[in-house]
Amino acid sequence: MHTTRYHLKDIILLALIGIIFGVIYYAGDFLYNGFTILLTPFGLGPMANDLTMGLWCMAGPLAAMLLQRPGAAFFGEFLGAAGEMFLGGQWGAANLISGFVQGIATELGFTFTGYRRYNWFSLTLTTLTATLVTFGWDWFRNGYAHFSGQLDLLLLGARFVSIFLFSGVLVKLISNLLVRAHVIKTVRS
Amino acid sequence: MNPSLKLFLVLIISVEVSFTSKLTVNLLLVAAGLILLLWTRPSGLTLTHLLLIPAIPAGALALTVGAFTPAHDWFFAAVLASRVYVYVLLGSAVTRTTPPLTLARSLEQNCHLPAKFAYGTLAAINLLPRIIRAVKTIKAAGQMRGVTLSFWSPRLYFKAILSAISWADQLAQAMESHGFVEDQPRSQAQVIPLTGRDWALGASALLLVQLALVALP
Amino acid sequence: MTQAIDLQKLTFSYQAGKPVLAIDQLTIPRGRLILFSGPSGSGKSTLLRLLAGLLPKYGGKLAPGARLNLTAGECGLMFQDPGLQFALDTPRHELEFTLENDRVPAGEIPARVTTALKAAGIEALADRQLATLSGGEQQRAALAVLLALDRPLLLLDEPFASLDVANRHQLMARLVDQVAAGKTVIIADHDLAGYRQYRPLVVAFDQGSARLLEAAAADQRLAAADRPVTIPARPTAAFAPALTGEDLRLAHGDQELLVQPTLALPKERITLLTGESGSGKSTFLSALARLSPYQGQLIYAGKELSRFSRRRWGRTVGLVFQHASDQFLNVTVGEELALSQRQGRQPYFTPTKLAAALDQLGLAGLEERVVYSLSGGQQKKLQLLVMLMMGQPVLLLDEPFAGLDPASVAAVKELINACQACQPATIVLVSHQLAGLAGWVDCHLHLTQRYFTDQGRVDHES
Structure with a gap:
């Protein structure tokens, strides 16, 4: 049985990963605002949220691939959000709610595979759960329920593409490098 | 007010607001958040930042709902826009009145959060300047080899994660040599009180929001 | 004074078959200033971490049969990288954190924080953000933490790597005070320049082995390090x-x-x-x-x-x-x-x-x-x-x-x-x-x- 305990070192690492991703896609913030301004005149303003969602959901799957134990994805997202809360992010404590939702969203793919697979399959599954859970949350929070069915489908599609590309493909490419550098010891499949 | 209680209160209210559509309640909460925010005497720049940047998502949501949905529901558009401001203003009201260490101490003492989570996260937060410098260094190392690394480049993340692993290792060792032992009781330099007054304040604030949600249109 | 530190049959490796440290026997006297000297990669830092109990916990393997008459609780360790040894934002908070870890009663903490700040000469920096301090100031803050812990052994791993002369002298003076007060101070440094005046004992490391040098041999090394080298150059x-x-x-x-x-x-x-x-x-x-x-x-x-x-x-x-x-x-x-x-x-x-x-x-x-x-x-x-x-x-x-x-x-x-x-x-x-x-x-x-x-x-x- 793989370890399920979290030591101090793991906790620091999880929080660091969350914050590092935040620093790297700080550019994502501009991207988000830029997309929003660009898309709003076409009635697609909320789509910026969907298009950048993959970036916000990267830390979780990557933490899971790195530490390979229950809760890693959740902590990766949540501790990162807790860090950002104090690093001058405009959302303050509201970060924690998004971090919580995204943590659960990205954890589920690994839960459904019994925390035994850390490969393409579980990663793809996680991009699906992440898409559905975060979309479900926006259904209420961002009023997606009030949009036309057509727009919702479009947003759902955009969100899946973004999450699949960043939280799926890119995370897999990064973890491939980590595997080859012997940082991730074995990928159990 | 006790930091943990304050945090949970704001989180509960934020979640509640997400599932209800009462414009007046939202506006009241925005007003409350604004007062709390002004109480912390923010600089002009911070204030502008906090008020203007959320205007982008808020405006986009409102326009989409109001102008582009079949129902042209401008009332709901206003609800959504004000909701964004509830998150931002209440959220920053917490962070601006609570230093990270005080919140960590409160979570450790009042909520019995294991110290390793509280201090591990704080240690990571304090590395921010180094993280920013490391990302710059990785990008420069790339430029010097004719490679431009951006947020879609696996190698940028790969290198950053390698650094993070070594920092986490060194920081954990340093904390341990500063006497930290996981799951061992610690004493408290500063006791964060959780008084009956805190509970009363939290409960009445929550009750007030519930009443408002039921009573107001 | 307690007995000398004695190491027997200490073999430590990160990769099987490639020991980074292989010491058959080494005796280190207490109550002195001791220098671990040798090129980088010769095992100095590894031994410090072994003494402090951080290894093999944080990686590597200690071969069975090793004997060491020291417990990790007797040591405080200061690290080479000044910026990677604090969990908190200010020297005062880090000191409080340290004393809490040692379960010092709340009532005694403020006094002990003040004493440590004074002993390290950083009262003025107590509430400054550590990230904005210079390397030298950060190392003095790290020393304050070490002094607050009040352990009989102070271990310092290349503590002067990013320090200017003034800070280095200040820090050395404080360490010499500690030796005078009966503590054992061990410094690992690849560069011996500037140590001769403090008359340290020298333990020479070479490819994983370590031996305590005789006084004359030690002095020769220390003197050689202080000799200026002239480099002919054109304007x-x-x-x-x-x-x-x-x-x-x-x-x-x-x-x-x-x-x-x-x-x-x-x-x-x-x-x-x-x-x-x-x-x-x-x-x-x-x-x-x-x-x-x-x-x-x-x-x-x-x-x-x-x-x-x-x-x-x-x-x-x-x-x-x-x-x-x-x-x-x-x-x-x-x-x-x-x-x-x-x-x-x-x-x-x-x-x-x-x-x-x-x-x-x-x-x-x-x-x-x-x-x-x-x-x-x-x-x-x-x-x-x-x-x-x-x-x-x-x-x-x-x-x-x-x-x-x-x-x-x-x-x-x-x-x-x-x-x-x-x-x-x-x-x-x-x-x-x-x-x-x-x-x-x-x-x-x-x-x-x-x-x-x-x-x-x-x-x-x-």
Whole structure:
């Protein structure tokens, strides 16, 4: 049985990963605002949220691939959000709610595979759960329920593409490098 | 007010607001958040930042709902826009009145959060300047080899994660040599009180929001 | 006084069959100042961490049968990297955190914090953000934590690596006080310069073995380290400049490092920069690479540095980082070489010449190896090679010889000479290690009191 305990070192690492991703896609913030301004005149303003969602959901799957134990994805997202809360992010404590939702969203793919697979399959599954859970949350929070069915489908599609590309493909490419550098010891499949 | 209680209160209210559509309640909460925010005497720049940047998502949501949905529901558009401001203003009201260490101490003492989570996260937060410098260094190392690394480049993340692993290792060792032992009781330099007054304040604030949600249109 | 520290049959390894430390027997007296001396990678730091109980907990394996009459609880350890040893934001908070860990009753904490701050001489810094303090101030804060812990053994791992002279003296004075108070202080340092006056005992490390030196042998080593080395050099004005500076100012936090009215770095020559550690030489290189901010002007090819695009500047200036692993972008040695072959512009490296260079540097046949698993020396040599292959017109070298044995230093110098003969670059080099540099460098600037002084003499034939 793989370890399920979290030591101090793991906790620091999880929080660091969350914050590092935040620093790297700080550019994502501009991207988000830029997309929003660009898309709003076409009635697609909320789509910026969907298009950048993959970036916000990267830390979780990557933490899971790195530490390979229950809760890693959740902590990766949540501790990162807790860090950002104090690093001058405009959302303050509201970060924690998004971090919580995204943590659960990205954890589920690994839960459904019994925390035994850390490969393409579980990663793809996680991009699906992440898409559905975060979309479900926006259904209420961002009023997606009030949009036309057509727009919702479009947003759902955009969100899946973004999450699949960043939280799926890119995370897999990064973890491939980590595997080859012997940082991730074995990928159990 | 006790930091943990304050945090949970704001989180509960934020979640509640997400599932209800009462414009007046939202506006009241925005007003409350604004007062709390002004109480912390923010600089002009911070204030502008906090008020203007959320205007982008808020405006986009409102326009989409109001102008582009079949129902042209401008009332709901206003609800959504004000909701964004509830998150931002209440959220920053917490962070601006609570230093990270005080919140960590409160979570450790009042909520019995294991110290390793509280201090591990704080240690990571304090590395921010180094993280920013490391990302710059990785990008420069790339430029010097004719490679431009951006947020879609696996190698940028790969290198950053390698650094993070070594920092986490060194920081954990340093904390341990500063006497930290996981799951061992610690004493408290500063006791964060959780008084009956805190509970009363939290409960009445929550009750007030519930009443408002039921009573107001 | 308690009995001496005694180690028996201590064999420690990270990879099976490759012990980094193999000590049959070593006795370290208590109540003294002790220096662990030896080149980097010789096992000094490993032994400190073993004594402090951090190893093998944080990696590696201790062979069975080892005996050590010391418990981890007797030791406090201070680290080389000042910025990576605090969990909290200010010295006061870190001290409180430490005392809480030791379960000091709340009532006693404020008094003990004040005592420790005073003993380390940092009362004025108590509530400053650690991240904004200089390396020296951070190390004094780390010392305050060590003093607050009040352990009988103080272990310090290369504590002066980023400290200027003033801070170093201050810190040493406090440590000598501790020895006088009956504590044992062990410092690991690859550079013995400046220690002789404190009359330390010296434990010499060599490829994992360690022995306590006799007084005479120790003194000889300490004296040798203090002997000045002269590097013959010519004035920078004798050459056409490649890079010039005007009213240049560099700072770290609120500490001013450099105030230089004029500066010229000679074109296609090798210029050596020396100066006390922590004086700002590395910061100067990183300013040239546009990784650190500076005030004033730095001009290259008639243009201010900031007018170049990042991309263009990367093709113009190569910085060989102090930490070799910062340079690598790939996983294996082969991939690193392939990238530099693809992007490099140094015509010297034809496939045959590259193979010869790999051979000369002892890197041949390692293509499949993961770069991060190479030894420190191999990483350094690979790093230098891949950057030489890039062939930038300006090449900045930050401690390129650190951790290299004399044969490797000679091989690296020869390779640089060959490249210079083929397509010369303006080379600026920061090095503590001066052995072998006489006659090789063209110019020499020495940084003291925030100013680079040209050490070149007209009458020297270089």
